[in-house]
Amino acid sequence: MDILRTPERMREWADARRAARNRIGLVPTMGYLHGGHLSLLNVAADCGCDAIVASIFVNPAQFSPGGDYEKYPRDEKNDLAMLENAKVSAVYLPSVRDMYPDLYQTYVEVRKVSQELCGDQRPDHFRGVATVVAKLFMAVKPHVAVFGEKDYQQLAVLRAMARDLDFGIEIIGAPIVREQDGLAMSSRNVYLNEEQRVAARCFSRGLFRAKDLFDAGVRNAETLVATARQAIEEESLAALEYAEGRDPVTLKPLCGAVDAITILVAANIGPARLIDNITLK
Numbered sequence: 117m118d119i120l121r122t123p124e125r126m127r128e129w130a131d132a133r134r135a136a137r138n139r140i141g142l143v144p145t146m147g148y149l150h151g152g153h154l155s156l157l158n159v160a161a162d163c164g165c166d167a168i169v170a171s172i173f174v175n176p177a178q179f180s181p182g183g184d185y186e187k188y189p190r191d192e193k194n195d196l197a198m199l200e201n202a203k204v205s206a207v208y209l210p211s212v213r214d215m216y217p218d219l220y221q222t223y224v225e226v227r228k229v230s231q232e233l234c235g236d237q238r239p240d241h242f243r244g245v246a247t248v249v250a251k252l253f254m255a256v257k258p259h260v261a262v263f264g265e266k267d268y269q270q271l272a273v274l275r276a277m278a279r280d281l282d283f284g285i286e287i288i289g290a291p292i293v294r295e296q297d298g299l300a301m302s303s304r305n306v307y308l309n310e311e312q313r314v315a316a317r318c319f320s321r322g323l324f325r326a327k328d329l330f331d332a333g334v335r336n337a338e339t340l341v342a343t344a345r346q347a348i349e350e351e352s353l354a355a356l357e358y359a360e361g362r363d364p365v366t367l368k369p370l371c372g373a374v375d376a377i378t379i380l381v382a383a384n385i386g387p388a389r390l391i392d393n394i395t396l397k
Contacts, residue, residue: 117199118206123215123255126169126208130257133167133205141165142258144249147172148189149198152293152301156262157202159290163260170199171208171252173215177223178244184387189306208256215251223247226280229272229367233380234391237357242273249274253283265289266300268380268393272367292392294320300392307388315353316385319392322347322359326379330396337361337370337377340396344379357382357389364395 120126133140141160145153153170160168172195179185192209199207223243230242253261261278263271275287293301298320299313308316322344329343338361345359361370364378376397383390 121209126255138166140258141168142256142261144171146174147195148303149195150301155293156290160262167205169206169256170204175248178241224250226273226276229276233269246277260286262288266292304388312386315351318348318351323394335373337374355384
């Protein structure tokens with residue numbers, strides 16, 4: 117497994133693999149890896165990639181002022197051991213200075229799909245995400261990039277960016293990986309104490325109740341969303357930020373009868389802001 121720490125070294129590595137006609141897959145992460153990240157690597161392998169690159173970079177541009185950038189969990193040694201075991205071809209570990217050198221002033225903004233939902237609560241978050249991923253694309257030069265569906269709005273933003281800027285990269289969404297109790301795997305789950313961890317089950321509880329209704333034939337968007345919202349509002353430790361029903365592709369708001377719907381929820385529990393979603397169709 118090659119460990120590459122500068123954009124120059126990453127580009128050299130990618131150019132050599134492309135010259136050998138390798139199909140490169142990229143899995144961007146912010147580190148502190150868990151089973152959800154490893155599932156993304158498996159998806160990349162299943163896409164016929166000959167060389168898989170995992171990037172680890174905690175991106176300051178996507179954190180709000182006063183957010184948790186400084187305390188975001190990091191464990192490079194353990195991350196590298198996990199990636200070695202997963203048979204990753206290379207790990208890209210750029211520094212903040214390499215990604216955002218002095219006089220840096222260029223950002224990527226994806227407008228419509230980044231508005232509302234998390235975009236309302238986290239100004240410039242998706243601008244930071246789009247910018248760093250664009251820079252990763254330029255360094256890694258992948259044919260395929262895999263992102264988790266837990267960050268559903270982020271996935272929509274990156275698909276729009278890749279399409280609009282003609283990156284020629286296939287963007288693949290990988291299913292949410294959940295703990296045994298239903299909680300979506302997230303690096304931020306480490307912030308939760310035992311009581312808060314139990315409370316966080318309200319996310320999947322509400323989403324799965326909505327799924328049960330949908331499977332039983334209920335197609336009213338407001339009813340489905342209200343079911344997911346109620347489970348979170350009933351949890352005293354959860355401060356609901358939003359519960360919305362959106363078109364699975366465009367993320368436009370839905371109302372009335374629907375054939376397919378993505379229900380997205382966000383709430384704060386203790387020190388953690390958590391998100392989750394489910395697509396029903």
